[in-house]
Amino acid sequence: MSGDPTTYGVRVWGVSKRVWPSGTTYRVRWLVGRKEWHDSFPTRAMADSFRSDLVSATRRGEPFSVATGRPMTWDRPAETPVSWYDHACAYVDMKWPHAAGKSRQGIADSLATVTPALLSSVKSRPGAEALRAALYGWSFNARRRASGPPDEVHRRAERWVAANTRPVRDLADPGVLRPALDALALRMDGKPAAASTVARKRAIFYNAVEYAVELGHLSGNPVASIKWRAPKVTEAVNPRVVINHGQARALLDAVRAQEPVGPRLVAFFGVMYYAALRPGEAVDLRKDALALPSKGWGELYLSTSAPSAGRSWSESGTRREPRQLKHRGMEEVRVVPSPPELTALLHQHLDDHGTAPDGRLFRGVRGGPLSESLYGRRWAVARAAALSAEEAASPLARRPYDLRHAAVSTWLNGGVPAPQVGAWAGHSVDVLLRVYAKCISGQDATVRRRVEDALRQGSS
Incomplete structure (x- = not known):
């Protein structure tokens, strides 16, 4: 015990063999202070091992307990290994203050997917839906967990999973880690998840395990060394979603025709099509960000975005929470031309x-932030009205976000240098060319003519 008197005066003697009518034993004797201690073992190997541990403790300068005759470290209770569930909650708490609502949501989704694959028991296991509801809706939502326990159904599921997840250290075993990675590749219905979803969830899981290494629960990140192949991610934008200028105008006119809400949304969709704003950037666009002449080219000075993640994932309890631009620092500005x-x-x-009282250009019916459901419904009606039946059934401009893809594709096909397009769109050049490579059209004929010219010169 920690209050016992201790001493560094220790002497360890050699192993002695003792023969008894009942058999042979091997005794280890050692002196702690003024008192002699001894212990017997059925084999010399066991006795030698025990003696070696005593000698090693003295060489390390460990104090010995006068009351037990053992090194003090031997008397300490073994540390309880940290469970995966407790570590996952700690990871959420570490990430929460600095993450955007969408990122918080993604972290909870990933951890709720992988945790059921890291159970130490399945006895009395709650149903899959109840387990996910407890994990995603409460355990891995720092704000909700801090506010108090969930309802009784979630409470029972949470208590069960907290008591039945493996220790974090078990992840070092490939037999434990591989099923966890396999779980990330599946949807709840057991079907394969989209490659981009798998890549995102694996990245979050990797980061959570890296945090375990940082805290000393693991000596290294086993996810980095295991040979597990995720589905290939297709980053390139499908050129079939990109509309031309005539289709864009027809869609904006179809939005305008939807009285009384439609006219308020024309410019909202317009800033996505003409200036490549993300929906969250368009929702939070304010009058003081506009530098517009009476006509002609102007500029938009973007510094904030308000992506929608839901009330459960924001600090303020609102669906949208303004923050810095994606991949940008606080107060960093992106300048975009306004044609x-x-x-x-x-x-x-x-x-x-x-505008709204705070300067926002676009707002909901009651004056609050513009909701995805509102502009999503108006966009669906506009597509049905402006596009042919064949086009409406295709991926063409299926999401308002595809207007941004059309804007970037227009700039690239218009010959704007990639670094400039990347600066306007908020992309690195590498990402820009990788994502929009299939949307750059009209260059095949030029390249083929150059090849023909080179062949003719080589044959003359």
């Missing part, structure tokens, strides 16, 4: 609809 068509749309919007 004459967009300048006209924005002036018309300001004249007809004004």
